Amino acid sequence: MKKKVLWAIFTLCLSILTIFGLFHNSGLSLSELWTNIKNSSPIWLLPAVLCMIGFIFFEGRSLVLIIRTLGYPAKKRRGFLYASADIYFSSITPSATGGQPASAFFMYKDGVSAIEVTVSLILNLTMYTLALVTLGLFTLIFFPGIFLEFNTASKVMILIGIFVMILLAVFFIILLKKQSLVFKLGNIVISILHKLHIKNLAERFKTKLDTAIDNYNECVVTLAGKKKLLVKTYFLNLLQRASQILVTMFCYFAMHGNLADGLRVFAIQTYIVLGSNFIPVPGAVGISEFMMFFGYMMLMNEEAACSLAILSRGISFYTCGIISIFTVILGYIMICYRHKKEVRK
DSSP, rough: HHHHOOOOOOOOHHHEEEHHHHHHHTTOOHHHHHHHTTTTTTHHHEEEHHHHHHHHHHHHHHHHHHHHTTTOOOOOOHHHHHHHHHHHHHHHHTTTTHHHHHHHHHHHHHHHHHHHHHHHHHHHHHHHHHHHHHHHHHHHOOOOOHHSOHHHHHHHHHHHHHHHHHHHHHHHHHHHHOHHHHHHHHHHHHHHHHHOOOOOOOOEEEEEEEEHHHHHHHHHHHHHHHHHHHHHHHHHHHHHHHHHHHHHHHHHTTTTOGGGGHHHHHHHHHHHHHHHHHHHSGGGTTTTHHHHHHHHHHSOOOOHHHHHHHHHHHIIIIIHHHHHHHHHHHHHHHHHHHHHHHOOO
């Protein structure tokens, strides 16, 4: 129990330091953010905040849908926790998928088997990537002029981002369809253990791997036969990505921007997401702001572009991160409380 209390205190302290670090290192001024909020129209700020919450909600809904299909009666509200863990830790770890283990932790604690967790996260990540590729291709086809207005560095990052997303989508699909690849990756781990002279662990891992491959294949077959599920998870991830991008559009309207420029703002923000999403740094902080500044100046002056970047980033990334970490803390406390009750019984 002492260990759990210490871990809870440690988690809270880490969360506070992380939030401080995110604001401090990004150069985001809280006073400037508050000034921009006060000068904005609340009529448009409300949908911006709702879209930010939708970014968490739609991912959680997708994960719960997949888990239920695999036979686990997951509650809808648990999806918000799974998504919050994914989003928060992805924003502070050097990887676009850094939140996957955190999300897996809570799913596993809720009784979902390790294999089901793995397959669920891979499928959701596949649909997440396909959704981003879809938005990217749509924007390139219908708004090529906006792409050409970006500076050279931004253009290169956008093209690399699209290329990397397509490669990731192909890799995830192969990982789902070819369990032999999972088997090969497992054998690599076994080989490394043998070289490290940890033979007993290697043998135990090999035995578990054989069983895991069978279970993994069974889960994949179950999901593959559910075409409606695949379509629903794809559209939920599409809504998730669109929700995050729409935050910027509504912030633009809140700052009294021209309503006729809404689609242009959406296209600009889509390019920004594509160009910064693959960067292996926590939340692509700095890269995103760099592209925002040049992107928004297509529609407004330098001062207004900075204000929009501050307001948009403040809601879509920092406020989202704060909501996510407090959801994670509450979820962890509830798990500890539930475990304590079970021990008493």
